[in-house]
Amino acid sequence: MYEGAIQDLIDELGRLPGVGPKSAQRIAFHILSADPADVTRLATVLNRVKDQVRFCTTCFNVAESEQCRICRDPRRTNEFLCVVEEPKDVVAIERTGEFRGRYHVLGGAINPLEGIGPDNLRVRELMARLGSGEVKELILATDPNTEGEATATYVALLVKPMGIDVTRLASGLPVGGDLEYADEITLGRAFEGRRAV
Amino acid sequence: MPGYRRQLYRDDAVVLRVQKLGESDRIITLLSRRHGRLRAVARGVRRTTSRFGARLEPFGHVDLQIAGDPNGNIGGGLHTVSQVEAIQLYGKRFLDDYPRYTAACAIAETAERLSPIEREPSQRLFLLTLGALRALAAREHAGTLVLDAYLLRGMGIAGWAPALAECAVCGTRGLHKAFSVPAGGAVCPDCRPPGSAHPAPATLDLMIALSAGDWTVADAAEPGARRECSGLVAAHLQWHLERGLRSLPLVDRTTGEEQK
Ligand SMILES: [Zn+2]
Ligand SMILES: [Zn+2]
Numbered sequence A: 001m002y003e004g005a006i007q008d009l010i011d012e013l014g015r016l017p018g019v020g021p022k023s024a025q026r027i028a029f030h031i032l033s034a035d036p037a038d039v040t041r042l043a044t045v046l047n048r049v050k051d052q053v054r055f056c057t058t059c060f061n062v063a064e065s066e067q068c069r070i071c072r073d074p075r076r077t078n079e080f081l082c083v084v085e086e087p088k089d090v091v092a093i094e095r096t097g098e099f100r101g102r103y104h105v106l107g108g109a110i111n112p113l114e115g116i117g118p119d120n121l122r123v124r125e126l127m128a129r130l131g132s133g134e135v136k137e138l139i140l141a142t143d144p145n146t147e148g149e150a151t152a153t154y155v156a157l158l159v160k161p162m163g164i165d166v167t168r169l170a171s172g173l174p175v176g177g178d179l180e181y182a183d184e185i186t187l188g189r190a191f192e193g194r195r196a197v
Numbered sequence B: 001m002p003g004y005r006r007q008l009y010r011d012d013a014v015v016l017r018v019q020k021l022g023e024s025d026r027i028i029t030l031l032s033r034r035h036g037r038l039r040a041v042a043r044g045v046r047r048t049t050s051r052f053g054a055r056l057e058p059f060g061h062v063d064l065q066i067a068g069d070p071n072g073n074i075g076g077g078l079h080t081v082s083q084v085e086a087i088q089l090y091g092k093r094f095l096d097d098y099p100r101y102t103a104a105c106a107i108a109e110t111a112e113r114l115s116p117i118e119r120e121p122s123q124r125l126f127l128l129t130l131g132a133l134r135a136l137a138a139r140e141h142a143g144t145l146v147l148d149a150y151l152l153r154g155m156g157i158a159g160w161a162p163a164l165a166e167c168a169v170c171g172t173r174g175l176h177k178a179f180s181v182p183a184g185g186a187v188c189p190d191c192r193p194p195g196s197a198h199p200a201p202a203t204l205d206l207m208i209a210l211s212a213g214d215w216t217v218a219d220a221a222e223p224g225a226r227r228e229c230s231g232l233v234a235a236h237l238q239w240h241l242e243r244g245l246r247s248l249p250l251v252d253r254t255t256g257e258e259q260k
Helices: A004-014 A021-033 A036-052 A087-096 A123-130 A146-162 A184-192 B090-094 B098-113 B123-138 B143-158 B201-212 B215-219 B223-240
Strands: A080-084 A102-105 A137-140 A165-168 B007-021 B025-032 B036-042 B060-068 B079-089 B178-180 B185-187
Touching: A004 A021, A080 A087, A080 A123, A087 A102, A087 A184, A102 A123, A123 A146, A137 A146, A146 A165, A146 B090, A146 B098, B007 B036, B007 B098, B007 B123, B025 B098, B025 B123, B036 B060, B060 B090, B060 B123, B079 B090, B090 B098, B090 B123, B098 B123, B098 B143, B123 B143, B143 B201, B143 B215, B143 B223, B201 B215, B201 B223
Parallel strands: A080 A102, A080 A137, A137 A165, B036 B079
Antiparallel strands: B007 B025, B007 B060, B025 B036, B060 B079, B178 B185
């Protein structure tokens, strides 16, 4: 245990995902010895991210205004809607350059063991968007693991009676992996070879 | 670390829960045949180059080699999965069947809660859990029936199965009409506490059939009896667990009745 501010910093860092007590201590002492200008910049972006970044009111991607960059882009089509778990998955798919439609960010996957059911995700908002009738194909790009697949199955079950084509990314994505770790080529192929569900 | 020996040990196990750890690792909660409930780290499995990832998805029956001290964790930290082979990956069979997926989640969470102490072997619980996942995957019976049978028998292993064919209070044999969760199950007219439920006789018949593994009777049960049975089983389970199960209210029972 250290005294005062440095211990507070270690405690706060230790609450971050993936940061153990040893890493928290290492980062805290790194910050302590860093250039004051660097630390000020870090503090500024930390404050700014909470103040300015919000969720797009349409797709729930991160945005700096009412709507995100992708929802505002007039060159993109509403005919294709791609459902992902997290904003980082939008980034991964955008990197492939394969997709010209829009997104819907669920905010996670259905995971009953963690107490997360459909009502804890933005499923109702998705159904409301589909009600407009503009979407021709719904692409389910949840993670290729058990929770992601189960979430895709659940959404497909809801959407299919609406007469919208529902597709899933092709295999080639290894089961158990995170979408964000797929390289552009694999993810691009998975997109091209998507199959109806 | 003094007194700590890191060694390899091997066992077969059911994967109960998978949680992300750091950038690309996972913590796997396992119910093993000989070493009870274990938690082990699987390194790098979320990278797309990992061959292990698919084998360590929830609800699989796997053969593992684990590095760690099989007798304790004093100063040893988390064990790590060093090798894993699939015996039967039941999780794959639930991916296109949402109600069965939610039932599998409730089975896994119950297994975890019925094995509160890590590394305390319970072969009965292991075999019951493995059997339930196998039955769920085989799709021979409704998912909700498989789940309720598992919960009833799991409570039996824990020592708090509801009394069904005798009075929970005085032990008088016979089928009693009242059911009281706090009293411990079916109760006779003399022992019946105020506020007891009065389930349909068919509901108690179903609960007896599920406890005994009499699937001919269970499969023939009407939707009303199934629903009432699920309600009583859930209430009995929640009464005995300190905290409620998170997955049980999320079990999708809507299509469970239509699909066999
Ligand atoms: Zn948007
Ligand atoms: Zn009695």
